[in-house]
Amino acid sequence: MSKTFQYDVVIAGGGTAGVAAAVGAARAKAKTLLIERNPYLGGEATHSGVSAFCGFYTCGGNPVKAVAGVGEELLKEMESLNSESVDYIISATGNKNINFHPEYLKCAMDNVLEKEGVTCFLHTRIIGAKTKDGEIKSIQCVDDEGIFQVEARVFVDATGDANLAHLSGADTLWGDEEGNVQAATLPFRLSGVDISCDLTPEAVEQAVIKAKKAGIQHLTREKGFILKREGSNQVAVLLPSVMPTGLSSQELTKMELDTRRQVLYYVEAFRRYLKGMEQCELTMIGPSIGFRETRRIKGKSMIKAEDVLNRKKCEDGVARGGWKPEIHKDTDKMATYMDVKEGSWFDIPLGALQSDNIGNLYAAGRMISADEAAFAAVRVMGTCFATGHSAGVAAAVQAEYGEADIRKIRAELDRQGALL
Structure with a gap:
């Protein structure tokens, strides 16, 4: 019973x-x-x-x-x-x-x-x-x-x-x-970041645009936030995005897989094109997509x-x-x-x-x-x-x-x- x-x-x-x-x-x-x-x-x-x-x-x-x-x-x-x-x-x-x-x-x-x-x-x-x-x-x-x-x-x-x-x-x-709902985002964390460098949304946008021109795929949003704390070399990044269509297991799985794949390509883009990120390391993805x-x-x-x-x-x-x-309302815009x-x-x-x-x-x-x-x-x-x-x-x-x-x-x- x-x-x-x-x-x-x-x-x-x-x-x-x-x-x-x-x-x-x-x-x-x-x-x-x-x-x-x-x-x-x-x-x-x-x-x-x-x-x-x-x-x-x-x-x-x-x-x-x-x-x-x-x-x-x-x-x-x-x-x-x-x-x-x-x-x-x-x-x-x-x-x-x-x-x-x-x-x-x-x-x-x-x-x-x-x-x-x-x-x-x-x-x-x-x-x-x-x-x-x-x-x-x-x-x-x-x-x-x-x-x-x-x-x-x-x-x-x-x-x-x-x-x-x-x-x-x-x-x-x-x-x-x-x-229509607002875009969902899968944040991720990086370590080994020089937070004294320019990590503003404008700097992020320039780096992502360069990465896209160089052929790096699966980058949705070009402009986004990097959250830092004073005295730490770890940051949280809010970029990989997707538009939610429902909350079934099938739809959630698709969104998680899509945004998790995006993370790896953003890390590559940052290492190559964003000053202060040359030695960054991926420490955590999510672990769950963030819905607005x-x-x-x-x-x-x-x-x-x-x-x-x-x-x-x-x-x-x-x-x-x-x-x-x-x-x-867009996955590729602020x-x-x-x-x-x-x-x-x-x-x-x-x-x-x-x-x-x-x-x-x-x-x-x-x-x-x-x-x-x-x-x-x-x-x-x-x-x-x-x-x-x-x-x-x-x-x-x-x-x-x-x-x-x-x-x-x-x-x-x-x-x-x-x-x-």
Whole structure:
């Protein structure tokens, strides 16, 4: 007979949003379970090699902090493990970002969840959901011992791809009105790099163009970012790209093979044509492709482009969004940006985190309810910490009181140090 576990709040997905949701729910006194299919936490930040947090601060000059709470505490935990694991920098696009060491992030997340008493099931996949009267009653999971069931009052989908929403029959969206999503990228890491050399997107572009002219194949994007940390000869490279068409095993396999092949040709191009990379060595690919956009929920409310551009504030706001729309629609070009006022943010309403047709399901991270342009602003990992924290607290409040009372949710978020 399969086992059954019971919790107040269950979070699916252990990335930045999922970990923040779990901590927020546990601090609000909910018995909390976090489920993650990988052997470690962090999501795109650890298993896709994206070693920079965007969105903790507002865009452009005069940056203002937009995210605190659980996200800020994880930064402090990383620094306590290694003072050089976090580096506050001004990026090539002029924004204040945070570069970090992914391996320390894994351990920092472990520590914070343990400290808050969150139960965590790693190596666990969600394979089904049982719903009744418009609510999820239980989910079916599988590990190497077999299938088991988890019951809860409220669920948070932080999978990044709205997997739990999809399995439970929640309304979801894929990309824009024509079904187009943003490009996915497979980051890779190099060592033996002279970071004092010019590694800007412009320098990368010149090197890739020379490599293409010399006959080096399988190079998609010409202009992209190389992320470095002071005092280190290791860098993360964001270049190999592909356009997602779906999330089946066949489609995922094709994308992984394609972008992994691209990596080797970029390494050859850099060694030959990018100063400072002559002796570079490939240390890690991925290990998983990084998605910017796949499925997201259809919420009780939707964040619109004009809300982001006008930095709209609202009474039911549960998080701040400090980023601007950053849209990657081509595999061979840099992103296009929609400018916003410096030092400003917009409010993310509670309804954007709530499924429109599953009453006890919240979304967090890059799959909250937003139109195409607004989505391009809320998907960054700093904002994912904020929406995750909010979703976890909202789920705990609903689990305890039977409804998502916005006053109680905002009061609890304020108590936990979130910025509203």
